[in-house]
Amino acid sequence: MNKELTIAFIGGGNMASALAAGLIGKRCGAHDVHIIDPNQPVLDRWVKQGVSVATGPDETLACRRVWIFAVKPQAMRQVVQDCRPFLQEDTLVISIAAGVSAGTIADWLGSPAQPFTRVIRCMPNTPALIAAGASGLMALDGATEDDKAIAQQLLRAVGEVVWVQDDAGIDAVTALSGSGPAYVFLFLESMIAAGVQQGLTEEQAKTLALATLTGATQLAALSHESLATLRERVTSPGGTTAAALDVLQREGFPAIVRQAMQAARERAAQLSEESAN
Numbered sequence: 001m002n003k004e005l006t007i008a009f010i011g012g013g014n015m016a017s018a019l020a021a022g023l024i025g026k027r028c029g030a031h032d033v034h035i036i037d038p039n040q041p042v043l044d045r046w047v048k049q050g051v052s053v054a055t056g057p058d059e060t061l062a063c064r065r066v067w068i069f070a071v072k073p074q075a076m077r078q079v080v081q082d083c084r085p086f087l088q089e090d091t092l093v094i095s096i097a098a099g100v101s102a103g104t105i106a107d108w109l110g111s112p113a114q115p116f117t118r119v120i121r122c123m124p125n126t127p128a129l130i131a132a133g134a135s136g137l138m139a140l141d142g143a144t145e146d147d148k149a150i151a152q153q154l155l156r157a158v159g160e161v162v163w164v165q166d167d168a169g170i171d172a173v174t175a176l177s178g179s180g181p182a183y184v185f186l187f188l189e190s191m192i193a194a195g196v197q198q199g200l201t202e203e204q205a206k207t208l209a210l211a212t213l214t215g216a217t218q219l220a221a222l223s224h225e226s227l228a229t230l231r232e233r234v235t236s237p238g239g240t241t242a243a244a245l246d247v248l249q250r251e252g253f254p255a256i257v258r259q260a261m262q263a264a265r266e267r268a269a270q271l272s273e274e275s276a277n
């Protein structure tokens with residue numbers, strides 16, 4: 001356990017829970033974690049885990065090495081400015097808010113003339129709850145190698161980590177893996193509904209759909225062959241899979257996925273503008 005890894009989550013909702021579940025007992029103790037959230041019922045749930053809580057920023061923040069902002073993008077400006085009086089020179093600021101650029105946060109923490117650049121922007125996803133997450137990370141210039149190692153360690157505790165160059169990279173990560181679990185859940189819901197329509201029970205269809213997704217992704221991860229080759233292995237010439245893939249291609253499945261991810265990315269850009277105003 002890393003004694004220096006004291007963490008404050010500002011915003012104690014879904015994502016803070018997902019990240020803390022991977023950290024507490026593995027990368028830090030419960031007493032190293034502090035949660036700030038205005039909702040008493042939310043705090044009551046955290047207290048049961050042995051962490052310290054508060055309804056707003058106070059001196060406790062000043063003693064935390066890492067701040068993780070996990071509030072909705074529209075709330076970020078106010079929340080960052082409320083926390084700013086407790087900022088220390090060696091505070092590492094991590095934000096998981098969709099769309100809000102690292103540079104904007106640096107300006108809010110300092111000023112446009114003198115930004116506080118010890119900032120790492122991160123985009124995790126909800127499977128972090130079961131340590132099967134995927135996160136993109138980017139760092140501003142002020143983040144030290146030690147800061148980057150801490151961020152990597154924190155996010156690695158809950159899944160895979162990929163570093164990207166800039167905010168555009170994080171917005172692309174948001175469109176792929178940040179929002180991605182929802183695409184997968186919709187795909188699964190659609191497969192299960194179609195299976196039920198063809199006569200399977202809901203339970204049978206769900207068992208088969210989940211095992212198919214898990215099996216296919218594990219095969220893809222473990223195999224040395226390309227995804228295209230693995231797909232072709234399922235697809236007997238003139239067979240059932242070919243008939244299904246013909247429909248998916250004809251109805252524009254790849255284009256729909258591309259458009260959906262483009263929409264997510266554009267929304268991230270809008271959130272960036274909304275949060276700056």
Ligand SMILES: NC(=O)C1=CN([C@@H]2O[C@H](COP(=O)(O)OP(=O)(O)OC[C@H]3O[C@@H](n4cnc5c(N)ncnc54)[C@H](OP(=O)(O)O)[C@@H]3O)[C@@H](O)[C@H]2O)C=CC1
Pocket residue numbers: 010011012013014015016036037038039042070071072073075079096097098123124125126178179
């Ligand atoms: N959900 C996801 O899959 C992912 C979300 N994100 C990002 O993570 C961030 C949080 O999302 P998520 O956890 O889902 O949201 P939640 O709404 O579950 O959690 C946010 C929490 O912050 C609280 N809050 C509001 N104002 C303050 C404040 N001033 N100080 C402290 N806490 C406050 C909210 O209270 P209240 O409800 O009263 O507003 C809520 O309890 C967002 O910016 C989102 O873009 C990133 C990756 C994936």
Ligand SMILES: O=C(O)[C@@H]1CCC=N1
Pocket residue numbers: 098174178179
């Ligand atoms: O939907 C959202 O805006 C957030 C960011 C990525 C996943 N959930």
